[in-house]
Amino acid sequence: MDGYENPDAMEHFPGYVLRRTAHAMMAELAQRLAPLDLRISECAILMMLGQRGDLTSAEIGKVLDIQRANMAPMLKRMELAGLIARKPIDGRSMAIVLTKVGTARRALAHATLNAFEAELMSRIPARHRHHFMPALYALWKPAEPD
Amino acid sequence: MDGYENPDAMEHFPGYVLRRTAHAMMAELAQRLAPLDLRISECAILMMLGQRGDLTSAEIGKVLDIQRANMAPMLKRMELAGLIARKPIDGRSMAIVLTKVGTARRALAHATLNAFEAELMSRIPARHRHHFMPALYALWKPAEPD
DNA sequence: GTAAAATGCTATAGTCAATAGCTATTGGAG
DNA sequence: CTCCAATAGCTATTGACTATAGCATTTTAC
16 A cells, blocks of 8 residues: 555554544534634534523533633624524523524534535545444444444 | 533534644644754755655655745754755755754654554554554545545 | 531643745846 | 736735733632
């Protein structure tokens, strides 16, 4: 295989290859989400809200691993874009809910993600394909049973 | 499997899982390289220079996909750290070479990378393990023969 | 009622990558 | 040789993302 005789001395290292691959994929996904005026993190928030529409900022951040401080400007942007609304739960916490516009945008985003997912998997040779996600899971969440 | 019933609506999407996994790995690798005062990109440069010690800034950047403009401050930092030296080739281009310190640092980095690589692969269940790198290659460099 | 924790937020700084633009050198065409 | 395009290295700037510290309010526990 050609790749192993490349001048790039890092091509043997899974960590490096993982980084380069992820970067390439993220760039491509970002490009596909750009027409929807969504960044990847915002898209993830929309997807979460599509499953359960009464999440708080803290709950979203916990699942997506985004810190509270960084959720604030992101949600502000999404609110200004008319995608979400805030409903007070109690004096300190707010439920984040999808607006009508947000629900529609979420459907578009979902379609985009599905298409992207299918295309990505199709690029992996069949004999490796179904091993890919389990391998990623094992690295991402080592405690998960497999 | 538990992961598939998680509140994270993105866990089915390879792009997202790839991103999260890469981020987790990069954080861990960065931590391991920190004692060597090396960032991941700098480490990659050292590894390249270990294979061929007369590369120019532009050549390195081309392989590692780092733009000329972003190579400059990086090389400056490495030069100040005493890892590399610049030798003029002609009036406009400079060969980047490892110093003695840089050569020693590269050996340490290489050992760190090897240990990390082995540990990463060991985390992947055996039946998925040898499919991982080929799958990444297929995504990263779709044109590569497989 | 008071102390501790939780929630949302601002402000700030650092990393990383992308773009535009500058200077100087090289190399080829006239 | 002169002119001009391409190359090489660099600065400065911007934008996205992340991490930290700190503040105000509210809830919860004792």
